[in-house]
Amino acid sequence: MQRRRKTGTERRDGRAATPRTDFLERVYAVVRQIPPGRVTTYGRIARAVGAARSARMVGWALHRCPPDVSDVAHRVVNRNGELTGGWAWGHPAIMRALLEDEGVTFVDEFQVDLARHLWDPMEAEDTPDSRGIPEP
DNA sequence: CGTCTGACTTAGT
């Protein structure tokens, strides 16, 4: 599954614009705002925090998320609606049960109905409910 | 200290 970049050191070096702690805080802030019964994707979160190409970092952030974020982390799925992070709960079925308990429907055993429940953090930023994302 | 992997996504072939 590894892409195995041939040269290995070819990545661009122009980063360091976003401290990782700040990145994590932003990710967690977005995840906390996901309403019950809704789901969003890693890529959408990445875009919302200003790191559109760092979807993997979002996954990494959730892998080591604090307890409060863990409570709503099951509302984050991949762009296909699949419960890729389901094993973090021991088994994807547990994650699915959590989502179903909130009213989320599934199109497959481990695939949510994104068309019905997808929540876009970019739109929610404007709602009065947003509290974790200060203006830059 | 170098290399690979990963709760991902997009674009190209």
Next chain:
DNA sequence: TACTAAGCCAGAC
């Protein structure tokens, strides 16, 4: 439609 390449960046070895 399926598979490959590449981009991101922090850990584990």
